[in-house]
Amino acid sequence: MTSIPESVAFFKSEKWRKLRSHYLTMNFATGIGWKIVRLVILFGLCYLILYPFFIKIINAFKGPADFYDPTVRFVPKTFTTNNILTVLTDTGFLNALKNTAFVSITTAVLQTVVSSLIGYGFARFKFKLNGLLFSMVILSLVVPPSTIIIPLYLRFRSFLGIFELLGTPFPLFILSVTGFGIKNALYIYMFRQFFRNSPKELEEAAYIDGCGTFKTYSKIMLPSATSVFITVLMLSLAWQWTDMIYSSMFLLNWDYLARFLQTVTFSTDAMVGSNMLSIATVAAVLPIALVYIFFQRHLIQSISSSGLVG
Amino acid sequence: MNILNREAAMKPRKTKHNLLKRKNREGYLFILPFLFGLFVIFLPALFYSAAYALSTVTVKLDDVQLSGVGFQNFIDAFRKDTGFRVLILSAVQGMAFDLITVVIFSFFAATLLNQKFLGRGVARTVFFLPVLLSSGIIASVDMKSVMMEAFSSSNNTASTISSAFTAGGFNVLFDLKEILSSVNLNQQITSFITSAVDNTYNIVNLSGVQILIFLSALQSINPSIFESARVEGATKWEEFWKITFPMITPMILVNVVYTVVDSFSNPKYGILDYIDSQAFSSNQIGFASALSWIYFLIVIVFLGAVCGILAKRITYLD
Structure with missing residues (x-):
């Protein structure tokens, strides 16, 4: 008698049956699928709304030189908080x-x-x-x-x-x-x-x-x-x-x-x-x-x- | 004697609905502030603006003088002013598009935001931002700052602006138009869908208020109705069409009305800016008043038509 290979044994075990009845169902699949779709949609829309806002916040930390430097897009080279302080203490x-x-x-x-x-x-x-x-x-x-x-x-x-x-x-x-x-x-x-x-x-x-x-x-x-x-x-x-x-x-x-x-x-x-x-x-x-x-x-x-x- | 007799004769009829009538009359107490505003502030102001529309207005040292010209301003608006007609026409077309896309999108977004998930509070706040960003001073300042950047820096602004103002990237990823036409969709539907996708940013920005209104409507549905439906064996699909949708129809009407009004006054179509420029730059207050009367009469006709279609499909619990 040959012994049952381990992988097959796993698929016959009680544990697998439990896992299968829990996760390999249509309900679970659609649930996960919907969660992913929802995440993608919400993330995309939030990005769309926040992008101009985000640019504004980045601009706030840019020094004057950064505005004329074409290589600076997102991360400022001359980081400064002067602008913010000027406005907030005005x-x-x-x-x-x-x-x-x-x-x-x-x-x-x-x-x-x-x-x-x-x-x-x-x-x-x-x-x-x-x-x-x-x-x-x-x-x-x-x-x-x-x-x-x-x-x-x-x-x-x-x-x-x-x-x-x-x-x-x-x-x-x-x-x-x-x-x-x-x-x-x-x-x-x-x-x-x-x-x-x-x-x-x-x-x-x-x-x-x-x-x-x-x-x-x-x-x-x-x-x-x-x-x-x-x-x-x-x-x-x-x-x-x-x-x-x-x-x-x-x-x-x-x-x-x-x-x-x-x-x-x-x-x-x-x-x-x-x-x-x-x-x-x-x-x-x-x-x-x-x-x-x-x-x-x-x-x-x-x-x-x-x-x-x- | 006579009067007393008559009163006595009327008494039985009066008491019939007396209680209900008295209760209903208390409604006037609730809307009393509105009545005051209506008769002391709003209607007189509207009356004056109608008077301006029917005359030539000259402003002299804080004093307004009118000299009547009849309907001349209205006739001029249609005969001489070619710009206004075009503006109104494009606004009507744009409004039809906005109405459909905004109401559907905001309903969809509100249902998403009403579900339970991690970071819901953050997502809701982000969706609230367009209300702030697209209103009043923030919107007008935003427009100006984008213009300034475009003129004064070489910082790749053209691409920044285009990516900030259109969704951007959709065309690069896949050609939606081709896909849609390859499945033999109607040309009109195809162009509607593609322009809706191209305008995603605008639509999101326009629907901030509508999303909030739908969200509040969704939340005011009594959860126990869903519970009892579930006990009776209703599916999610049935729950949506038999409970959620009918319960929020009153707020759909609000959103439709608001979207029509908001879309007409959208700076994108420039009607109100045009009227303001006639009033304050060209100093033709009478003519501008005539234009704005034409403008809101058209909006009212539109609202009447849309509400007339929808009114019978609204369900109220009362």
Whole structure:
């Protein structure tokens, strides 16, 4: 009797059967295949988005000589942090950043809260003029800001005939509170669609338990809208942060980001200017990206945020 | 006496839906801030811009003077201004393309980002960046800095720009057009697909907001619906078409509306820049207002058509 070769023995062993039933299945193959495809797609798209950003970050560390040296493409020969320090210690830039942060955070919070209220009103209450008024929301999304900016300017020059509001952030705050900030109609629309699509049973239960409409909204409906709420908050923050039309009209003598970047663009000599500009752009974008990293953790499906069970 | 009698006669009819009516009337409280903004800020501003569109506007020392010219500005926009017509036409064509590619792509990307995998937070943040990079001052500064680099350095900029602004490399890897035509695909479909691939960078940049909106919609689906579907033996395919897709149709509508508006105002087509240049450089505020009225009336017609087609296919739970 010849003994069974070792390799054959392995294929007859219990261990192999276990491995086979686990890994040599269609399910596993498609699972791995999908993971690889997903990785490739996401990596490619991320590369596509990050490439210009990446170039900017590299440029930030280049010395002046590197810009005229054709052999330098990615790794700078004369590594320097001077450019970055120049921008980050520039009082104009820091001041602009501070002012922009103040205005953007305030308007973003106001816009998000007010839009959720308005969106809920349009979604859940069948009052008479609902359709007509909601078409006004869509209209305000379509009308480009530059069309109504001159009348708005005149309006805020003497608001309600008394207040002189130009040169203060109050025009922006007033527009936000009334739901007419930058692309505010989109937020109202998002909230309205979300609330229309959420089940009615929760609200009915709340009404039966004696909640008023406002309490139902704040205690029941708003907590269930976390993902929309965060998305709207991020969008409004980002758009106010990079806004130039409204800011340049209303914040007359203020230092803010858009104005700072514009002056840098036109001021210094071309090469250094573009270097400073790329640093300033990265420094301007990074805070919002960091805030998003923090907030996106909450963008997950959870029973607590989805409200109704069953 | 008479009035009292009439009130008494009406009473039973009134109480019928009284509770519901009173509840519905509270809706006005919720949209009160919007009503204030609408009547105090937005509509007057719109009214003024309509008045500008119907007149010649002269700005004198912070004061705006109008002298009415009727519909002359509108007639001029169509008869004399040849540039505007071309812009609008190219924008309409571009919009149709953008609408299809952006909505499909952003839906696909959002489903990817909604799955669980290592580094999801990083990937999501990267996909959020286009919202920032393609908006307002960042986009306009970016454009200028690319121009400056092109003019001032010999650093192989031409290739840098082309690789930064188109996907680049697709043509080198394989000739997509040839492959598609070798399988006898329709010429129009072929050109649609190739231009979509060539425009990958633009499409990714345009869909930042839509991806976010879809992502929030996907997350607001109640997981227990999937659970019960799984217990009933639904496959992933069925889960997608019977649960996920119907549940996010309201947000598809939002995305379609937003994409249409965003695409029309895209600097790529230059309509808004053209209107601004008429208003502020050429100092023809009246004419520019007429142009922007034409512009957004066209957008509204488009939105109406698209929403009319989609509206019946949207499912709401209410």
